[in-house]
Amino acid sequence: MKALVYTGVEELTYREENNPVETNGEGILKVQASGICGSDMHAYHGKDERRIPPLILGHEVSGKILNGKFKDKTVVLNPLITCLKCEYCTSGREHLCPDRVLLGMNRPHVRQGAFAELITAPEQNIYEIPKQLDTKEAAVAEPTAVSLHAVLMAENSSKKTLSECRILVQGAGAIGLLCALVLSKIKNAKNLTISDPNKLRLDECSKYVEAKFVNPSNKEINIDAFDIVFDTVGLEISRQQAISVVKPGGIIIHIGLTQPSGQFNFRKATLQEITFIGTYCYTNKDFKNTIKILANKDIGDLNWIEYRELKNGASAFKEIHDGTCSAPKIVLLP
Ligand SMILES: [Zn+2]
Ligand SMILES: [Zn+2]
Missing domain, CATH: 3.90.180.10 (Medium-chain alcohol dehydrogenases, catalytic domain)
Incomplete structure (x- = not known):
């Protein structure tokens, strides 16, 4: 072969x-x-x-x-x-x-x-896979399951419904986009911001999901502003931003792992009861549900x-x- x-x-x-x-x-x-x-x-x-x-x-x-x-x-x-x-x-x-x-x-x-x-x-x-799901498109089941699992981890720990939360997704790669799609189209999240230094990626993602699209240095991303931050990047600098911009009592969902170690504001994490959740892959149940989500076009077209x-x-x-x-x-x- x-x-x-x-x-x-x-x-x-x-x-x-x-x-x-x-x-x-x-x-x-x-x-x-x-x-x-x-x-x-x-x-x-x-x-x-x-x-x-x-x-x-x-x-x-x-x-x-x-x-x-x-x-x-x-x-x-x-x-x-x-x-x-x-x-x-x-x-x-x-x-x-x-x-x-x-x-x-x-x-x-x-x-x-x-x-x-x-x-x-x-x-x-x-x-x-069901007949209505295109075989080629089905290849994205795995990253979609990773994103679904991350969103469910956030939902299970949040005191508010996801639709009421102000949410930041750091990174407009596949996992960032898929988290945003699940949040917006399945969990009805209305206050979403997606950040990425790559303008090309932001423009592409903006065709598929309703959100604000900004550079990570944009002042839209300010201190104590977000109920939930999804870090799909996993750099020391993205984690430092996540802990800085998350609200007291808020949640950081850590999915990216580009740099596995580095400084972190443990003082804020402790004094403001920040929940930090590492998330990895998905359960078999998440994977099965993902196939249904893709087949039903619940997260829109996959163009x-x-x-x-x-x-x-x-x-x-x-x-x-x-x-x-x-x-x-x-x-x-x-
Ligand atoms: Zn993968
Ligand atoms: Zn086992």
Whole structure:
């Protein structure tokens, strides 16, 4: 099969790779679409110790199953493979399973990713998609589930309904846009601000969601102004802004993790009872609900997805790296 292989820091090679072998309890997927994720970019920059070259990256994937229980079904894969037995897996919090493995990683276990013509996954990770959901669009189920989960975490901790809250979303990438879409179109949030230094991205996002779109230095983002801040960036500077602009008693939802450490205003966090919530991935239930949300067009049309050919994937990575790309999500087609 052909695959786009991560062969070194900032290097991707489109080349011939061995086909995956058929194993019991696993389905082989003929990939129709696979999205480029922020975490793939992190690996591409050589900053992910769980993704070491050579490796096929990619985990946001849809297509048709060639064998086994789901043969000939059109499906999307839940890339998070978990043990099914631990206290988390048996209580609906599978994403916290200590033995979890993600597609497109090779440490501690090898699981080749989706930037290829074929990929295998355990049958428990295969989800059939309804007819009204376009197979190519279904590739965004994973980032949509991440965003839905983050919004639900905020909703569960908020003393007010989300529709009454003033909310800041930092970052207009796919997760920022998807959080804003879920907040606005499903949770009826009316007072949304989205910030990003990249004007191209803000302009693109403004076509799909009702919000104020500003540079992070805009005075619209002022001290003690927001009930909830979604940090989809995860830089020290974005966290410092989040804690500064969140209201007393407010909530910070931390989804981005570009810089895992740094200074933080613990004084304000303590004296003003700020709730800081780290959020990661999604539960299996969130993933199922996401497929329904996408199929019913609950978050609107998905024309913000840009499609490119897999064989030109290296240039897509380069453009995302250079910041010259306005699309919040690029999906590669083999
Ligand atoms: Zn992803
Ligand atoms: Zn488990």
